[in-house]
Amino acid sequence: MNKTRLGEIIKSKCIEAGFFKVGFTRAEKTYSEALYLREWLDEKRNADMQWMANNFEKRTDPSEIMEDIRSVISLSYLYDTPVAHSENRNIPKISRYAWGERDYHKIIKKKLKNLCNVINSLSPEIKTRAYVDDGPVMDKAWAVRSGIGWMGKNTNVIDPDTGSFFFLAEILINAELDYGTPVEDLCKSCNLCINACPTGALYEEYKLDANLCISYQTIENRNDIPDEINLNGWIFGCDICQDVCPFNGKNKFTTDINFLPKSQIKNKTYDELLNLSEDEFNKIFEGTPVRRTKYNGWKRNLIKAKKDL
Ligand code: B12
Ligand code: SF4
Ligand code: SF4
Incomplete structure (x- = not known):
């Protein structure tokens, strides 16, 4: 062929x-x-x-x-x-890639x-x-x-x-194919993401320092989150630098219902989520990316984000 x-x-x-x-x-x-x-x-x-x-x-x-x-x-x-994050500051945010089933x-x-x-x-x-x-x-x-x-x-x-x-x-x-060519970089003079990142993690255009990134701190960090990093309401991942990007918001949505937010966590307050027992946490987040933080990481994130309010 x-x-x-x-x-x-x-x-x-x-x-x-x-x-x-x-x-x-x-x-x-x-x-x-x-x-x-x-x-x-x-x-x-x-x-x-x-x-x-x-x-x-x-x-x-x-x-x-x-x-x-x-x-x-x-x-x-x-x-x-099409689901938006709540604007209520008592409701913490989970990034959209992870809030689904x-x-x-x-x-x-x-x-x-x-x-x-x-x-x-x-x-x-x-x-x-x-x-x-x-x-x-x-x-x-x-x-x-x-x-x-x-x-x-x-x-x-x-x-x-x-x-x-x-x-x-x-x-x-292991087969040759007809290769594509890169598309034009349309960022041009836009700097919305860099200006919106609350921690300075985007320290230069096209460059990210994971040490400062809320996504890293809430998902990958296994230790304490440094005091000076304000989680800005995010308890697992962070979507800020994508939410502000003018290329998002084109209403191109997935048809995969697995990525709709889980009903058990949607619009729940810090206190309601802090009250989940380890068993409840494991059951609710079974088979989702949020399990990656384990119960201790989940609690750590909630406590820190609530303190940062
Ligand atoms: C490590 C990692 C992270 C780390 C570090 C992120 C990072 N930017 O590297 C952390 C934990 C912070 C993270 C966060 C997130 N991640 Co992540 N992560 C990865 C992972 C495993 C590796 C990325 C990597 O190679 N980093 C190393 C550095 C060197 O790479 P880099 O920043 O991409 O650097 C490149 C550019 O900056 C560029 N560059 C550097 N200088 C310059 C200068 C100019 C002028 C230009 C043009 C380019 C350029 O060249 C570098 C090499 O290609 C990939 C999966 C994978 N296996 O690839 C997913 C991946 C990148 N993550 C993904 C996602 C979804 C996320 C989050 C959105 C999750 C969330 N909501 O919290 C955030 C986004 C944060 C952000 N602003 O990037 C998706 C991204 C999909 C996409 N559309 O791009 C990936 C691809 C996973 C997947 N398979 O879908 N992630
Ligand atoms: S994910 Fe959040 S903290 Fe990380 S670079 Fe983007 S806006 Fe900054
Ligand atoms: S907000 Fe989007 S278009 Fe603007 S600089 Fe950032 S990535 Fe580029």
Whole structure:
């Protein structure tokens, strides 16, 4: 099968599976992205995410993951819904990627596995391997190269048609495809995200210091949250730098009901959430990203955010 036909079939199968955009990139060692990653790690902008420093070779060169790789297939999966966060300051906020019924890793991984089976069945020579933020792959770098979107100054990939409220995933494949080209960076003179970030985590255009980021502090930090970081009402993740982005708000919503906010936590006050027992917490957040903080992290975030009011 020629590469154009193969690409067409892959694209239509991915769209059928619920992905919004599909982009193809030649798999090669990355240089500028590797340099940025090196600088980010050397400057300790990864905070305590030691795992970001592991597997540097694999992260910057996909042939270290799959020897005969030829292409990277990048996929976007929308998660935004028409539901708004409450404006009531007694109601803490959970970021929209995490407030739903299920963890995106599980939903998307299942789709990727099915897609890999379909693609592998197209020819006995085809081999694939899939990731959704669960391996040493720079999701954003490949998405940018493939033309799914540009790297915004808030360091999220922005699709000119939908904004940035989507997840990224990849299928690595040992076949040539017709490759996309990067889209224009439309941030231009806009600085809304940098000005809106309450902690200064976006310390320069296109650069984020995880130490200062509310998302890092509430999801990844396993220790105390520094006093000087005001959580601004966020108890798991943070959407501020995306909420202010003019490319969001295009009313392009997911059709996946798993990303609608869970009824048990919607519009609940700090005190109501602080009253949840460990069992209740485990039951409510079973199979969702919020379980990542564990009960202690959940309590820590709630207490700190309430204190910061
Ligand atoms: C580590 C990590 C985090 C860390 C650090 C974030 C970061 N910006 O790196 C923390 C915990 C803070 C985090 C937070 C969030 N994350 Co996160 N995270 C990741 C992870 C695992 C790795 C990202 C990475 O490689 N960082 C390393 C540094 C070096 O990369 P970077 O900031 O992207 O740097 C690039 C650019 O800045 C650029 N660059 C640097 N200088 C310059 C200069 C110019 C001029 C230009 C043009 C570019 C440029 O080059 C660098 C290399 O490509 C990815 C999944 C994955 N496996 O890739 C998800 C991922 C990036 N996260 C994601 C999400 C959804 C989030 C949150 C929105 C969750 C939330 N609501 O709280 C926030 C967003 C915060 C933000 N403003 O970025 C999505 C983003 C989807 C998208 N549309 O882009 C990803 C891709 C997960 C996924 N598979 O869907 N995350
Ligand atoms: S997620 Fe929040 S704290 Fe982190 S960079 Fe964006 S606005 Fe700043
Ligand atoms: S808010 Fe403005 S500068 Fe920031 S990512 Fe969006 S368009 Fe770019």
